Amino acid sequence: MGARLDGTVAVVTGASSGIGEATARALAGEGAHVALLARRRERLEALAGELGDGSSVHEVDVADAEAVARAIADVVARHGRLDVLVNNAGYGSMTPATGSALSEWRTMVDVNVNGVLGTTHAALDHLRRAATGERGIADVVTVSSVAGRKVSGPAVNVYAATKHAVGAFSEALRQELGTDHVRVGLVEPGLVRSELTEGQGAAQQAEAEQELGLMEPSDIADAIVYMVTRPRRTAVNEILVRPTEQAR
Template identity: 50%
Template sequence: MTSTASTTARVAVVTGASSGIGEATARALAADGYRVALLARRADRIKALAEDLDNGSIAITADVTDRDSLVAAAQRVADDLGGADVLVNNAGVMLLGPFAADQRADYRHMVEVNLLGAITATEVFLDQLKARAGERGTDIINISSVAGRTARAGNGVYAATKWGVNGWSESLRQELLPDVRVTLVEPGVVATELPDHITHGETRKGVQELYDHAEVTAADVAEVIAFALSRPRHLAINEILLRPAGQA
C-alpha cells in the first residue's frame, strides 16, 4: 500500500478500533488528515480498515488488558508514525445483568477493559503525548457513558467502571493542562454491537431491543470527537454528554 499521507500529519491512536465508535472515529479522523494507529484484538478487522483508509494508517493487534501488547504497540507507533498526538481510549465492554456471584467473571472483565485498560493505555502512550505536546498540543479522548452519571438496576458494575473513568479523567485533565487536553465523551444509546456480548439472556434481549431502535450512530459520536479535536489550542472541551433526542 502506498501512503498518501503527509509525514507531518497528526497521528491518532484509537483503541477498540475494530468496530463501533472506534472504527467510526478512525474513519472521521482519517478524513481530517490524521494517520491512525488502529488498535484492537480482531486483527482481520483492523487490517481491512487500514487498507480501506489507505492513508498511511496502520493496524496493530493489541489488547488493553495486556500491558506488554500496549508497550509493543507504542513502540510500533513511534517507529512507523513518529509518535502519538491523540489517544482515543475507546475499548470497552458492557456486560449487564443482575448483580450475582455467577456474573463475577463479567464484572472483572469490565473493570479490566473499561477502566484499567484506559488507564494502562494512557500510561503507556503518555511519554509520546508529552513529547509531542510542545509542537502543537496533544489530546486524550476518554470514551465513557451516560452510565458514568446515572446508575440503574442491572448495570451497577458497568456504571462503576464508567464513574471511575469520569473521576480519573478529571484528575488527569488537571495534571496535564494546558499542553495535553483531556476530553471525556459520555454517549447514551448508540447503534453499536455492545449488546452482543451480554451473557445474561433476559437482559441481553431487552437491551438489544433498545439498541435496535437507536437513532444515534457511531458516526455521530465520531463527528463530535473530531469537532473537539479541531478546536484551537486555547479552548479545551472537557466533557461531552450526548444522547438520542428521545432518550430520557
C-alpha cells in the same frame, strides 16, 4: 486548505467496530495517520485497507498493559510522534449482581479501567512531547457512557462503576496536564448502535429503537473529532450525547 489534523498521528483502541471504527475513519478524514488497536486483526486490516498507507494495524488486547506499551512504541517508531489518543475499547455485561459471574466483573474492570490506564500511561510522554511541537497541542479522549454520570438501573452495576472510575481519572489528568497543553476529554454516549446493544438481543434492541432511537457510531465520532480539532486555546472537557428521546 488542508485537513485540520494533517501531519498528526492518532491511536484509536477498539478500532475494529462501532465507535472505534467510525472514529478512525473520521480522524483519517481530517488528515491524521491512524493507528488501529484491537484484538480482531482481520477487521483491522480491512479498515486499514480503506484508510490507506497512513494507517497501521496493531493486534492487541488493551487489558494486556505490556502488549499495549509495545504497540504504542511501534506507532511512535513508525511515525515519530503521537498527537491524539482515543481510549474507546470497552466491554459491558448488563446483568443484576445476584447470580452474575465474578469473571464478567473482572473483565469489565480489566478492559474499561485497566485498559484506559495502561494505554494512557504508555502514551503520556509521547503526547507531552508532541504538544511542544508546531501544532502546540495534544489530546486524550476517553469514551465513557451516560452510565458514568448516573446509575440508571441495577443491571448496570459494575459497568457504571468502571465508567465513573475513568471519569474521575480523566478529570484528575485534565487538571495535571493542562499546563503541558495536553487536553483531556470525556465523551459520554447514550444508546448507540453497536455490538453491545446488539448483544442484548434482537427483541430488546428493537424495543430500544422503537422507544428511544439509537444513535449511530458516527454521531460519537463527530463529537470526538470536534474535541481534538479545537484551537489550541480551547479545551472541550466533556460531551454528553444521547438519542433525542432518551430520558436517562
